[in-house]
Amino acid sequence: xELKYYRYFAKQYPLTVVGTLIILIIxxxxxxxxxxxxxxxxxxxxxxxxxxxxxTYLLGTDEMGRDLFSRIIYGARLSLAAGxxxxxxxxxFGTVLGSVSGFLGGKTDLIIMxxxxxxxxxxxxxxxxxxxxxxxxxxxxxxxxxxxxxxxVYVRLVRGxxxxxxxxxxxxxxxxxxxxxxxxxxRHIIPNCLAPVMVQATLGIGEAILIAAALSFxxxxxxxxxxxxxxxxxxxxxxxxxxxxxxxxxxxAIFITVVGFNLFGDGVRDLLDPRFRH
Amino acid sequence: MEPLLKIKDxxxxxxxxxxxxxxxxxxxxELFPGEFLGLVGESGSGKSLTANSVLxxxxxxxxxxxxGSILFEGEELVGKxxxxxxxxxxxxxxxxxxEPMNALNxxxxxxxxxxxxxxxxxxxxxxxxxxxxVRWLARVRIPHPEEIMNVYxxxxxxxxxxxxxxxxxxxxxxxxxxxxEPTTALDVSIQAQILRLIRDTTDSLGTSVLLITHxxxxxxxxCQRVAVMYSGNIVESGPVSNVLRLPRHPYTxxxxxxxxxxxxxxxxxxxxxxxVPNLLTPPSGCRFHPRCSVAEKRCQADRPKLLSxxxxxxxxxxxxxxxx
Amino acid sequence: MSKPxxxxxxxxxxxxxxxxxxxxxFRAVNHVSLDVFPGETVGLVGESGCGKSTLGYxxxxxxxxxxxxxxxxxxxxxxxSKVERRKLQAKIQIVFQxxxxxxxxxxxxxxxxxxxxxxxxxxxxxxxxxLVLQLLSKxxxxxxxxxxxxxxxxxxxxxxxxxARALSLNPQLIVLDEPTSALDVSVQAQILNxxxxxxxxxxxxxxxxxxxxxxxxxxxxxxxxxxxxQIVEISxxxxxxxxxxxxxxxxLLSSVPNLNDERPLEVAVESEMPSAMHPPSxxxxxxxxxxxxxxxxQFNPELQRVNDLHWVSCHNFTQKEEETKGDx
Numbered sequence: 051x052e053l054k055y056y057r058y059f060a061k062q063y064p065l066t067v068v069g070t071l072i073i074l075i076i077x078x079x080x081x082x083x084x085x086x087x088x089x090x091x092x093x094x095x096x097x098x099x100x101x102x103x104x105x106t107y108l109l110g111t112d113e114m115g116r117d118l119f120s121r122i123i124y125g126a127r128l129s130l131a132a133g134x135x136x137x138x139x140x141x142x143f144g145t146v147l148g149s150v151s152g153f154l155g156g157k158t159d160l161i162i163m164x165x166x167x168x169x170x171x172x173x174x175x176x177x178x179x180x181x182x183x184x185x186x187x188x189x190x191x192x193x194x195x196x197x198x199x200x201x202x203v204y205v206r207l208v209r210g211x212x213x214x215x216x217x218x219x220x221x222x223x224x225x226x227x228x229x230x231x232x233x234x235x236x237r238h239i240i241p242n243c244l245a246p247v248m249v250q251a252t253l254g255i256g257e258a259i260l261i262a263a264a265l266s267f268x269x270x271x272x273x274x275x276x277x278x279x280x281x282x283x284x285x286x287x288x289x290x291x292x293x294x295x296x297x298x299x300x301x302x303a304i305f306i307t308v309v310g311f312n313l314f315g316d317g318v319r320d321l322l323d324p325r326f327r328h
Numbered sequence: 329m330e331p332l333l334k335i336k337d338x339x340x341x342x343x344x345x346x347x348x349x350x351x352x353x354x355x356x357x358e359l360f361p362g363e364f365l366g367l368v369g370e371s372g373s374g375k376s377l378t379a380n381s382v383l384x385x386x387x388x389x390x391x392x393x394x395x396g397s398i399l400f401e402g403e404e405l406v407g408k409x410x411x412x413x414x415x416x417x418x419x420x421x422x423x424x425x426x427e428p429m430n431a432l433n434x435x436x437x438x439x440x441x442x443x444x445x446x447x448x449x450x451x452x453x454x455x456x457x458x459x460x461x462v463r464w465l466a467r468v469r470i471p472h473p474e475e476i477m478n479v480y481x482x483x484x485x486x487x488x489x490x491x492x493x494x495x496x497x498x499x500x501x502x503x504x505x506x507x508x509e510p511t512t513a514l515d516v517s518i519q520a521q522i523l524r525l526i527r528d529t530t531d532s533l534g535t536s537v538l539l540i541t542h543x544x545x546x547x548x549x550x551c552q553r554v555a556v557m558y559s560g561n562i563v564e565s566g567p568v569s570n571v572l573r574l575p576r577h578p579y580t581x582x583x584x585x586x587x588x589x590x591x592x593x594x595x596x597x598x599x600x601x602x603x604v605p606n607l608l609t610p611p612s613g614c615r616f617h618p619r620c621s622v623a624e625k626r627c628q629a630d631r632p633k634l635l636s637x638x639x640x641x642x643x644x645x646x647x648x649x650x651x652x
Numbered sequence: 653m654s655k656p657x658x659x660x661x662x663x664x665x666x667x668x669x670x671x672x673x674x675x676x677x678f679r680a681v682n683h684v685s686l687d688v689f690p691g692e693t694v695g696l697v698g699e700s701g702c703g704k705s706t707l708g709y710x711x712x713x714x715x716x717x718x719x720x721x722x723x724x725x726x727x728x729x730x731x732x733s734k735v736e737r738r739k740l741q742a743k744i745q746i747v748f749q750x751x752x753x754x755x756x757x758x759x760x761x762x763x764x765x766x767x768x769x770x771x772x773x774x775x776x777x778x779x780x781x782x783l784v785l786q787l788l789s790k791x792x793x794x795x796x797x798x799x800x801x802x803x804x805x806x807x808x809x810x811x812x813x814x815x816a817r818a819l820s821l822n823p824q825l826i827v828l829d830e831p832t833s834a835l836d837v838s839v840q841a842q843i844l845n846x847x848x849x850x851x852x853x854x855x856x857x858x859x860x861x862x863x864x865x866x867x868x869x870x871x872x873x874x875x876x877x878x879x880x881x882q883i884v885e886i887s888x889x890x891x892x893x894x895x896x897x898x899x900x901x902x903x904l905l906s907s908v909p910n911l912n913d914e915r916p917l918e919v920a921v922e923s924e925m926p927s928a929m930h931p932p933s934x935x936x937x938x939x940x941x942x943x944x945x946x947x948x949x950q951f952n953p954e955l956q957r958v959n960d961l962h963w964v965s966c967h968n969f970t971q972k973e974e975e976t977k978g979d980x
Contacts, residue, residue: 220753488924516907519909520909544837549909586837588866590866591910591912604806
């Protein structure tokens with residue numbers, strides 16, 4: 051039954067299949083990076099600086115003579131980690147805050163939601179930039195910064211969902227058995243809010259990767275010599291006119307990854323939509 | 329007399345990832361001019377689907393009329409284009425629904441929605457349409473129709489909304505009114521008013537009504553004839569007094585015994601064992617046989633046809649109509 | 653007569669409304685008194701918005717009461733300590749209208765029925781499982797349902813699960829809030845029969861809330877008719893259906909389509925229930941009442957005794973009584 055459903059779905063939504071394939075391939079590449087990369091991504095070949103794509107260096111080399119192809123392969127690890135890390139942290143905190151806020155209502159709700167409003171009042175990139183700079187520029191802090199900035203999205207989503215779930219009779223029934231608030235939120239509210247969170251999260255991975263790359267591009271994220279796509283584009287930018295490949299290939303990698311996650315996210319949204327099942 | 333609506337061997341399939349569901353499995357019935365016919369059945373029996381097929385409102389993406397014909401005034405409706413259907417809808421066939429709120433646009437005043445319909449179908453001037461609209465609102469016994477013209481749907485009660493929809497449905501001289509559970513969402517006292525209103529207004533206009541309902545008691549007090557549906561088939565049809573007093577099909581009998589009554593001694597209710605079959609894997613032969621207390625071997629093997637057992641009284645059951 | 657298991661004394665529920673025209677409140681339940689005795693079923697009938705579900709929620713302590721008191725086995729719920737309250741509460745359970753909404757779609761049937769046990773001190777897993785199986789068998793569901801999810805069940809089966817869950821803490825009173833309204837007729841009969849059987853076997857009391865008079869008649873021994881937050885008539889079931897005294901009860905009874913009647917439905921007065929936010933003066937039914945007098949427009953009638961079980965709140969009733977007394 052389930053298998054049949056997915057097969058039917060795949061036929062109806064070919065683009066989702068493309069997105070899924072892209073993600074699977076990138077995931078696989080990240081996983082087996084040491085096995086498939088022809089060179090060490092950090093190894094300097096000072097004699098082979100800024101070489102164009104060729105036999106030895108498939109996509110050319112950078113200003114230190116490092117192999118771009120290997121660096122892009124290793125970069126998949128960082129980008130995936132950034133994307134998944136950001137939405138996981140934001141999703142978990144957002145879900146807890148949102149469900150507590152929606153279920154308890156009153157002052158708690160007021161305080162949490164006003165805090166979120168304040169955060170939403172800033173452009174997310176600017177806020178992430180400020181946070182990242184304050185925490186100190188490194189890869190882990192940049193992920194934390196972006197995650198914090200993304201929390202309000204999930205809080206709002208889950209709070210709205212909670213408001214409707216808490217009116218369901220199974221919540222009322224649990225109250226009549228003497229269930230505590232923690233019990234109701236963790237067993238009844240949150241599990242029934244997860245579907246939209248999953249959709250939001252998959253749709254958000256692409257954007258999260260972009261922002262993380264942007265922070266690295268500015269110099270607030272992954273630090274040299276880490277093979278991070280955003281950072282590579284950033285340095286490659288100065289060589290764009292003469293060594294076009296340097297900035298172009300990491301850029302294409304970012305582009306494909308983000309498109310892959312967006313296509314996948316659209317599919318997940320439709321797949322989890324109960325209306326589709328009928 | 330020529331029937332106004334004649335449905336013959338209508339099959340509707342729903343396509344889904346899990347396969348084709350035979351939601352309507354060969355429906356036959358006729359509706360005569362000025363007649364009030366009840367189409368009664370439990371959820372999933374296909375009663376609403378029948379009405380939607382007549383109006384061409386089946387979801388085009390996954391529902392198909394696999395077989396059969398729908399004749400309206402002698403004209404074949406199956407295979408008509410969306411454009412041709414639009415010419416029919418509201419003009420010759422109209423429909424009222426269970427949820428009157430969904431059928432009215434919340435952003436427009438009642439007056440503009442009623443006059444819109446009149447302008448569209450009758451091509452009258454705005455001024456004429458307005459006086460007509462007020463006349464129609466009065467006809468469905470809405471108090472102070474002039475004032476109601478200027479309110480929004482949310483300001484009206486469910487009963488009043490249903491009256492407005494009825495006015496809209498009848499105002500263009502429809503010959504056939506499809507009423508899909510028009511009173512299910514309403515309170516009993518309002519239900520009585522609306523049922524009475526539908527009956528009175530359609531009587532005076534000579535409109536035929538197909539009333540779709542799950543409530544046999546509603547059928548008893550409003551319809552002349554009734555068709556009982558079960559799992560995509562009509563299992564019994566005939567004059568209300570025959571079908572409800574002297575039911576012949578085991579399903580109709582069981583349904584009547586399952587109902588608590590308002591008068592008479594209180595008896596234990598006879599429930600029907602089991603549940604409504606899954607339309608993706610319907611039982612072979614007569615679809616009621618797994619729940620039927622008198623099922624025989626042939627009920628499992630072959631599907632019984634709807635055959636006459638008395639004047640105008642038809643039953644699809646091997647034990648009743650197929651004396652071989 | 654034995655002591656009532658549940659007593660409502662002059663219960664009032666007001667909901668505040670914050671509006672543009674200042675803070676108002678509307679009375680959903682207006683001085684309602686009602687007794688439920690052990691083993692009996694009290695039917696609470698009325699149209700939507702009459703306050704019958706609000707009353708059920710207050711009995712369940714899902715809504716606080718504004719005024720009056722609710723006594724369970726003679727004990728005031730509001731006065732009980734937290735521990736006592738919880739003990740008392742366990743003896744009252746509720747079955748909701750829509751079993752789709754009353755079962756958590758992410759729980760398996762076993763977990764759903766088990767939940768009240770887990771929350772009320774059954775620590776031993778095996779013991780809980782045995783109890784759950786017993787409960788499921790009480791509602792004629794087999795062991796194979798334990799691991800299924802609600803969406804795999806039909807409406808009737810889901811309602812059986814909800815009933816099994818309500819039985820889990822050995823309640824004495826079950827509030828049935830339109831338990832069959834979302835079900836098909838054939839399934840409704842199954843559930844009504846089950847409820848009746850359970851009542852006999854377990855000596856349960858029911859507070860049966862419904863808009864369906866035929867269903868109420870089938871199950872109840874006593875019926876209270878509510879209109880705009882008030883009980884307008886209360887009586888033994890047979891008496892009420894045979895000799896309704898309040899004009900609203902009469903109107904309700906004549907509005908319900910009757911299977912055994914083929915005459916077109918009669919509509920005496922075409923009118924709708926007024927909004928509870930702007931209740932009419934005097935007797936709340938007077939705008940729809942064919943016999944309304946000046947007295948009805950000004951004063952709200954009190955419930956008057958007809959006989960021990962039958963009470964009605966209507967000015968016209970007294971007048972008639974006095975007339976007949978005068979004649980005699």
